[in-house]
Amino acid sequence: MKNIKSMKIDLHCHSYHSDGLLTPQELLARAHNMQVDVLALTDHDTVAGIQPLIEEQQKYKRSLEIISGVEISTSWHSFDIHIIGLKVDHHNQTFLQRLQQQTQRREIRAQKIDSKLAKAGVHGILEVAKELAGVGQITRAHFARAMVKQQVVSDNEAAFKKYLGKGKKAHVKPEWITMQEAIAWIHDAGGRAVLAHPGHYDMTSKWLRRLVAEFSQAGGDGIEANHPHLAPAKRAIIEELSIEHGLLASSGSDFHFPSRWTELGKNLKMSDKLTPVWHDWQPITN
Template sequence: MTVLSTSDLADYYSLRVDLHSHTKCSDGTLTPQELVERAVNFQLNVLAITDHDTVKGLSIAKDYILEKNHPLTIINGIEISTSWHGFEIHIVGLNIDENNQQLQTLIASQQAARELRATTMGEKLTKCGFPGIYQQAKELAGQGSITRAHFAKILLQEGHVDHMQKAFDKYIGKGQRAFVKPNWCSIEEAIAAIHHAGGNAVIAHPVRYDLSTKWLRRLVVQFKAAKGDGLEIVLPQMANEQRKLMLSFCLEYDLHASMGSDFHYPTRWSDLGRNLRMPDQVKPIWDLWH
């Protein structure tokens, strides 16, 4: 677990901080080393690596920083997929001990569920006229966690869709021909594992779940009841109404605030550290790191 002093915490407001990013260890396009280089080039001071249901990238990134003597602090993180009333809700764990046994047990269970989902999705896509796509997606994932994004990338590369979102809209998204309902853990199980690992649990990108305000509030209430710690209320692209709603939920339910780019690959609209500024009214998640 990263240990931060009180002076470090006070400095966070003057530092460039991004608490949500991905590498090739899950569905990002950069290796942990490449992600570190990009963060350094963008003059970030603090970066959380939060790959999907894996912590494989953390030691690689930290070893590389030591080797290159880069001025970058890595926060140990993970993004855990959970099932909630038919929705897939992601819980980010920050400042975790990646070697904690309970967390490792949950990761193993999540990886088994991920592999079963991928093979079943591959079978359905084969029936859609794309034979061998599971093997292609698996090769693309390499040693990383296989995700729907890997299938979408193959469909794009093979010319079956003209952009990745079309793969979800036409084949692998909810309600489509090759969609497979995941067998993820519960929100409560994710929070418990993160806490056992000494970390803090945060609802990732709450405005991106296509939930009504009523259902979003219901999610936040259950998360708070399960002793969740914070909401990711600052993302690179958010409407003013979304910012106001997330801020109000943080204050109403006494939750800490987090922020992150959810970086997977560079785009014109989003990149590491872009448009991330913590509102003055909230308690930032790093206040818990002491």
């Protein structure tokens, strides 16, 4: 059995059940190829991919521990803040019913986005976006891909810059649950609540400090202290805040699909000053 310090532990990734491109089976195969030892699937507002992932792992001789996870969308002041739930009970009926409310909110938002696009002269995007989403939760990423497919824009970034981003023609402010509610949902499902990619929110250091403080006060358990493309200065602030508020430290690639920007299990080591969210988890078994 590996020493836990030498393990590749990735606690944030997505499948096609939300805005990732790979099936759970394809995702697992890639995780094995990248020598990942512990993997949390954290699709947006759904746990639909967890059981297929667990069942697929039974076909492998190589050990890889599956952590049941989710990434819940919340509203905090004017920001969309994501809270990851780790080791949630993905069979918990109350939790599943609560996540279904998020799915309904996504559907309402999608309809509103489509209406705004139509007013801007862009028609028929919702249908294409739903085709691209398939079994997954519909997200703005699906709208962007649909607009590229329909040759409305050249790439996903252009879709957000012209239409989908905050303040743009087809932006719709989401009506997500509060951060406190998401933390309570995760705890009620037996999981730990982790503040996702704090270095990627478009906010000042002052607002980041306030966010982490209120997350901790609301009962949050951990913070992603390491995630892709995190600037050293921002990493130092997050490490400081983790220690200041007694938050456990998590790390994840936020992998969505193969690209040169992110990869499962890559560059996810954390400072020895921090207490990992997995510090009291049982040794890996298969």
